[in-house]
Amino acid sequence: MNGRTRKLLPFMGMIVAVLTQSGSMVVIKVAMKDGMNKYVMVVYSMALSSIMLLPLAFFIHRTDRPPLTFSSLCSFFLLALFGTSGQIMTYAGIELSSATLASAMLNLIPAFTFVIALIFRMEILNWRHCSSQAKVIGTIVSMAGAFVVIFYKGPPIFKIHSSNSFNTLQFSPQLNWIMGGLLCAGDSLFSAIWYIYQVSVTKKYPAVIVIVFFQVFFIAIQSGVFALIVVRDPSAWELKLDMRLIVIFYQAIAAIGIRYLLQTWCVQRAGPLFCAMFKPVGIIFTVIMGSIFLGEVFNLGSLIGAVIIVVGFYAVQWGKASEQKSHNFDTSSNVVPLLQNKA
Template sequence: MVGWVNGWSKLLPFVGMVVAMMAQSGSNVVIQVAMADGINKYVMVVYSMALSTILLLPFLFFLHSSERPPLTFSVLCSFFLLALFGSLGQIMAYIGIDLSSATLASATLNLIPAFTFVLAVIFRMEVVHWTHYSSQAKVLGTIVSIAGAFIMILYKGPTILKTHLSDSSNKLQFSPQLNWIMGGIFCVGDSLASSMWYIYQASVVKKYPAVTVIVFFQILFSTVQCTVFALIAVRDPREWRVKLDMELIGIVYQAIGATLIRYMLCTWCVFRAGPLFCAMFKPVGIIFTVFMGVIFLGDDFGLGSLIGAVIIVAGFYTVLWGKSRGENNNENLESSCHNAPLLQNTA
């Protein structure tokens, strides 16, 4: 019975991250559809964040009410900085999707495990032993993933799968190739900001272990930050109007699925399993996003995207293998230490 409970407790973070990645992958498609319908990307961020804050507010009074730590100024500053990473990531993701495609945005999210590993090493949350196969696999996987992302961004290649729905008229702000490269750069920036969010999230959750409170203030501060940015970037008042069609559906989905549910699940999973474990699930969403993008959006799927995605996923699973190998070695070391007698017989 105890083994079953332990197995289920280990499975829950896995299920939670799969659901969170599905919500984020669907978000990339919904964003592209809503922006094609005419909504401003920055306005969409503000409205979805504001709606998430309102929906989460009632739960703030019931959850974690007894064991909630005090809200000090330093804690609020931590929430504000955490929200800043999330806001930067969302804004860059919206720009990247607008310039390139939801498929590229989803594929470059696979860089998050690599970036998270590098940041975890920098902040000494991960230790690299150069003579161990596990550490060598993590480093190699990180390099491979980054190389795959550069291939996707710099080499679009001939179209493998094309549908009659494809329309790139809204992406000709510069030229198709330059749009693709610029969009890819912004998508990579989103991955870097997300990695910083995961790393800092781990320290915040340790200091203030109340998931609902963290998520509420994070979304509240993100709403304020994105509103300030949108008021500067969007000067036409007419762009703040929302039509009762795909624009409203996009805002509601972003608020509930991509923001509220994803933030809650990611924060809880970081608390239970750590930042690198959660970052490892980004490649899960690429299959869903590619399918949705090609079938429903008419996105062209190029040879460069296929090659880059395969390389990124290969790098991802190399890092994952290295992490699991390292954890097994640590468990074996701990087991041998526990089984060793306290007093050795040296006679």
């Protein structure tokens, strides 16, 4: 394998990973339009994923993985709780708004991660360094862009075909859009908390596949308990050979399994910063697929807000990259970067 191919493979891997994530946003809404309950969808997808991950968790790290303790299981359960909260929020947010808005909100994760890391003194600001200035300004810009996306829809830019709108909660379209945007932003907030807590968990228990398996397994249990309380209609749990079953398999295999493996491989080959740079590409993919398969309207407010969020995203990433370069001079530093790409 020549050098050009080695450089091209991580690029192609991240494009496929981002494409599967954008496809996930679209198929979630397709399933809900077909009448599938969003909470039941989470349960079935996570349960199937945990079954698929079980052999990997058993065979990989079999000889060198640390012993499972009650403390480790509690840590995995707490990580899963953040994941469950984020999953429920993003599914509800997509139902109320659009797949494009949900994709744009994912770019808030670095900004939220930076703010939470500051609160817990895991990040230190040095106003004399341009890296700290870039992270602060990028965080403010990203959050300003989120407010634009949520509170200003603006006139439509393009729309491929008409789509019958639907809402489980019968609010006005504008209120649904705002609530959906806030829920998707909440998913990014929980993802940021997940990243920060994951740093300490992986230091204590470095067997990554085992951690992922128990997270997905616990998410299936937690979301199942939540769904049993919220979903009163027994028929919502019925599965048939239709679009709903296809969506569950897509979520379990592509959106969780393939995307996670690709992102993990790309991080190992090219680093977390390289992978994070592809995050905004998901907005483009989601806009195109949302327009083709869902007939979603792409509004001026979404365009302006997404551009602002992406500018802030890159500012935070640039600041983090500059900071990491300065830390590389200290060979004894073993700090794990917080702003990694969401798997």
